[in-house]
Amino acid sequence: MAYCQRMGATFVSDTDVTSLAATADGVRVGWSLSSGSPDPDRHVETARFDGVVICAGIASRKLAAMLGDRVNVYPVKGYSITVELNDEANQQAAPWVSLLDDKAKIVTSRLGVNRFRVAGTAEFNGANRDIRADRVQPLVDWTRKQFPGIDTSRVIPWSGLRPMMPDMMPRVGAGRKPGVFYNTGHGHLGWTLSAATAQIVADQVSLGMAA
Ligand SMILES: Cc1cc2nc3c(=O)[nH]c(=O)nc-3n(C[C@H](O)[C@H](O)[C@H](O)COP(=O)(O)OP(=O)(O)OC[C@H]3O[C@@H](n4cnc5c(N)ncnc54)[C@H](O)[C@@H]3O)c2cc1C
Structure with missing residues (x-):
């Protein structure tokens, strides 16, 4: 966490991503305090990001649909x-x-x-x-x-x-829209595969965002 802060990253936790929209210059993300909080609607925020990696477990399907992708988790x-x-x-x-x-x-x-x-x-x-x-x-x-x-x-x-996923293979890599990536659908082997697929998607993000 301290390393990420030194690199300029900000962590936002206990939040639900509620909207995703691909735009000409990246992805607009909307989020609110997670549903467990007393009044999540009071804290809705949005921001533009150069790119996103969807890794939301079973919710990946719903989030992918917002970006025009079918991820059949x-x-x-x-x-x-x-x-x-x-x-x-x-x-x-x-x-x-x-x-x-x-x-x-x-x-x-x-x-x-x-x-x-x-x-x-x-x-x-x-x-x-x-x-x-x-x-x-x-x-x-x-x-x-x-x-x-x-x-x-x-x-x-x-x-x-x-x-x-139906074929038991994780969905790792770029989506249809620029700046959209997936690292999800690991099924019964998420812990086993996570380090390897994180590396793969990180490489693709570096290449994709540099292009
Ligand atoms: C009984 C059991 C035993 C298992 N044993 C093994 C094992 O031995 N070895 C192994 O490799 N794997 C095992 N697994 C599988 C492994 O646990 C999963 O593959 C792994 O947890 C998947 O990780 P994930 O991060 O993709 O999804 P998840 O762990 O489901 O995490 C998804 C995250 O996304 C968040 N999220 C969802 N929607 C939103 C939203 N709208 N906004 C913000 N955040 C959101 C959720 O809150 C959650 O934190 C086992 C699973 C089970 C159930």
Whole structure:
């Protein structure tokens, strides 16, 4: 953050981009305080930018449409449980190496000494973020079966929406209008791919804005 400030960049957080319009000299962006704030309309602001990179998860589709692009991102809901490993017996029972059970479509990560995360599921349910017990239970059952030494009586369930493209490939690169770029639609591999696609899009932005 301090480096970006030295380079003249400004961060604006807790805001929703509400409008995007390509103009002759860039892109006009409108934003307001995020919808959680008491009166977002009071704080609507707009500014012109030389370029924008759309990386808004499942909302990328809506924002792309404002710029005349079709980005066919659809939410694919996944679930995880984080198992608290509260004593040494539990900590010994949990694996340190990350696992992928290809048949069950379940992955695991050890998050330090005290936590073990188990994730999976692909649910098509629009932008619904409800955490369904019948989706969480298979993750608990799998953990019990594979690691009977782990106490699963206390788990923290979570759900998230993967921004998925139909061909499972991210949309990375320029849009139709000058100054418009995309880095979105990474689906179930956003963390894995993010550094590489950020580099690719940064190179394209440098080239595109220099042209
Ligand atoms: C259960 C589960 C397990 C996963 N496991 C893995 C894994 O092991 N490895 C891996 O690589 N990936 C994994 N993923 C996938 C990964 O989490 C996603 O691919 C990644 O989070 C996508 O990042 P993103 O920044 O593109 O989108 P998001 O994380 O959805 O972020 C989009 C951001 O845009 C913001 N936004 C949206 N609309 C607006 C607007 N109008 N104005 C301003 N901001 C806006 C949102 O608030 C949000 O902050 C998993 C996903 C799930 C659900």
